[in-house]
Amino acid sequence: MSNSHMEIKELKIVEEAKKPLSMNPKKFALWLFMVSVMMLFGAWTSAYLVKRSDAGWAEIILPGRFLINTIIIAASSLSLIIAYRAARKDNLVLLKTGLVITFLLGLAFVIGQILGYGDLIRLNEYFTGGSVSHSFIYVLTGVHGLHMISAIIFLAVVLSDAFRLRIHSKSMFRLELCSTYWHFLGGLWLYLFVFLKLYP
């Protein structure tokens, strides 16, 4: 049997198997992680509302510092957006500046939250031994703060990438992941802040 004959025999015409719709798995996994974080805080804020409807609820007073912190975290999201846009346009100086500012604002937020605990104590709102409502403030801000610290570490990694010129318009992946997470935590804080203001 000749060789060419073989080849023709092996030529098949079949319908095309379509590539299923998909996105980057890592990005998708991050979104799922954020869903689980939302469920965590959803559980606590629901528990808060249920508990609040009970008799004997001591209304909380949020120290003014938390408003300042809210502004800080909003500003950090803004500077991250600027950095992100700069990276897409390969404006590396602006990218680095934006990331450094975001990093510092993130640190400022966490430190501000810790100082906020001092203010809470001065207002006689304690984590333990006092009212449940006060304990809730610590749990909500504390766990959010832990997530914030993880985001700051992530941002530090991205920052070091940026200084080693590994982030530019053709290599945006880590920055994308990091900004998604960062904005999510900013949004989450905004939610918690407004929630605590609305339902003291």
Add this chain to the structure above:
Amino acid sequence: MATTQVTTDTHLHADAHGHEHEHHEGNFWTHYIFSQDHKIIAKQFLFTGMFWALIGGVLSLIFRLQLGFPEMNLDWLKPILGGWITPEGKIDPEFYLALVTMHGTIMVFFVLTAGLSGTFSNFLIPLQCGARDMASGFMNMLSYWFFFLSSVVMFSSLFISTGPAGGGWTIYPPLSALPQAIQGSGLGMTLWLVSMALFIVSTLLGGINYITTVINMRTRGMSFTRLPLTVWAFFFTAIIGLLSFPVLFAAALLLIFDRSFGTSFYLSDIYIGGEALPHTGGSAILFQHLFWFLGHPEVYIVLLPALGITSEIIATNARKPIFGYKAMIGSMLFIAILSFIVWAHHMFVTGMNPFLGTIFMLLTLIIAVPSAVKIFNYVTTLWKGNIRFTPAMLFSIGLVSFFLTGGITGLFLGNAAIDIQLHDTYFVVAHFHLVMGTASFFGMVAGVYHWFPKMFGRMMDDKLGYIHFWITFIGANLVFFPMHYIGIAGFPRRYYAFTNFETFGGFSDLNALVSAAAILTVGAQFIFLFNFFYSMFRGRLAPANPWRATTLEWTTPRFPKHGNWPGEIPAVYRWPYDYSKPGAKEDYIPQTVPFSETPESNLPHENELIKLEGNGHTAIVVEGKH
């Protein structure tokens, strides 16, 4: 290598990662211990799950001895239990509570969540979707090792002097929140909480991976309507877990704060020895709400994978397409949604608003509809099939039977009025052991029998499988059926002994029967263990596709390496249930066979799919020499 497919990869990151790390050989440690291969991780989950099943089973026998034969002298258990046997030769009552607690915890979380989902989601999702591995092999490895760590913590709590947690697997405060309440609320409970926190991390890491893999890593042609029902079930299970386990974490963290830091989320107005505790303003009911928001979905986390496995095994061994494929998916989706809005039916006796109770009752009873759809579809799939009674098939049919007998009593318990009578009795114990315990266990065992050839390249012994099935099936019925009567008679769960109650005297024979049957049933599992380990090394060599099944995992070599397929990942052209298709040459058509190759059996709409020439729906495949 056969590689001239026309499609090009545009998803750089995804596929660059997903396709490159095929066949790299590591040393013993990277290959068997810290493996990132989903098949090895699945086996790690399976072995750990089997270990826990053994522990959980033996624990249940110890307390069944106490319940069935309250007069028995248990001194002979001293070598194992030591000080937990009192000088009179009885089980220490507080240890009895710990036994019940640990049996529940181990079986629900470590065996039927990690052992079942961990094994089969890991093993089957990439193989049946046509992926080289999970979306993130590293996260998958972490998922197992968090589970391992959690297991170590839980296991070590069995050996501490105050004993393991004793507050029931639901760990209701205030009992669980006050270390001074019973011994089992001391260090044992702390370890329980630490272990569960690690367990939740493991479940979330696993679940995120499963969902991501199903959505993003399917092979060409594997649309959602061509996914096997196993994958659908694992997918829904992972979504339920992702949404509910964080809530358990939230509940557990507040409990940890109450126990160890002095907050009062769940505690209020408690007096111990005449002294008021400083905790005020908390609510124990709040914990129940948070707990059951996980607790009820957890039932379906346990059950859905077993149902998925059953769908696959019944269709394959009845040699018929699954009846109502889309109805099966729809009912699983419906069950998954409903599972989140019925949690308060566990709390009818907490003094909740009767109107609210009625709403939860209504939602609960609606679950009967998708469940009945599933049972109906299993039966109609079997109807007039060329049934092959393999051990896997027997266990799957057994699952359907238990799902029905156990599910029926759910209708009673879901009624708020009847639940007040039956709450916390053995009726409840019988109900959930049948519908979620035994049924899921049967699904798990069926899965092991069915996919053993793919896991270990050898066949399990059929005859031992039959013996295992019949003893387990009859035994489990003998254990749980009489429990309904015991429950209706009013026996409360978690009681150490009933000898002090005159009314219960007439039921002691029944309790003894239950205990004897339990010993028989657990004993029969050793047949399975023997079969499992013997076949692993000495079993008959398995052919590539021993069950003549259609799904993708059977297109891999007998010992698939990391990466699963040696060449290109096969593409998929049809749904997974083309069994006994009229006109077809054989009684099954694998998913990898294009419609253009089976003109004899194509339906009109399938012929539409192969319209040739120039419309972009065709591809030319040149197969080179392998």
